[in-house]
Amino acid sequence: MSASQPRVLILMGSANDWELLRETATELDRLAVSWEAHVASAHRSLDRTLALVEKAEREGVQVFVCGAGMAAHLAGVVAARTVRPVIGVPLPGGVNGGLDALLSTVQMPGGVPVATLAVGKAGARNAAFLAAEILALGDEGLRARLLDARAAQARAVAAADEALGREGSSA
Numbered sequence: 001m002s003a004s005q006p007r008v009l010i011l012m013g014s015a016n017d018w019e020l021l022r023e024t025a026t027e028l029d030r031l032a033v034s035w036e037a038h039v040a041s042a043h044r045s046l047d048r049t050l051a052l053v054e055k056a057e058r059e060g061v062q063v064f065v066c067g068a069g070m071a072a073h074l075a076g077v078v079a080a081r082t083v084r085p086v087i088g089v090p091l092p093g094g095v096n097g098g099l100d101a102l103l104s105t106v107q108m109p110g111g112v113p114v115a116t117l118a119v120g121k122a123g124a125r126n127a128a129f130l131a132a133e134i135l136a137l138g139d140e141g142l143r144a145r146l147l148d149a150r151a152a153q154a155r156a157v158a159a160a161d162e163a164l165g166r167e168g169s170s171a
């Protein structure tokens, strides 16, 4: 949990999901966005999950990130309870490397959206960036930090190309 009042609530269907959802927390820390994380299963602890969402709303959480595997309905039930943005991260471990979780998360009925990202680590990292982009609509400092992060990515690609150096040519 980060120190100040959380702006992002990270929910995961199982403690075992923290290995990947930690990526979200790490990127939020890099962007100086406060967060809090909880284990909250859609199927095994529905009432507690909904109570966590309501409490988070009262306390000012602005974006929800929900990661789950298999029959991944966590993001969907959270979206059913709130009109704040819900970002879904399908996790691998089930059928076809997480295809089950992807479809369970993305196939929401019209009117109850879940912004569904890639399966696994890339999705978990992008959940932080997308949450930050939403928050940055009203936060110029955060927008500047996002632009810095993009510039750092571009520098890293250029550095990787340079490191490839002579191996990158038959000459």
Ligand code: RP5
Binding pocket: 012, 013, 014, 015, 016, 017, 041, 067, 068, 069, 070, 071, 091, 093
């Ligand atoms: C989902 O089922 C969880 O999100 C997890 O990814 C998957 C397996 O749960 P555990 O057996 O690890 O508790 O609800």
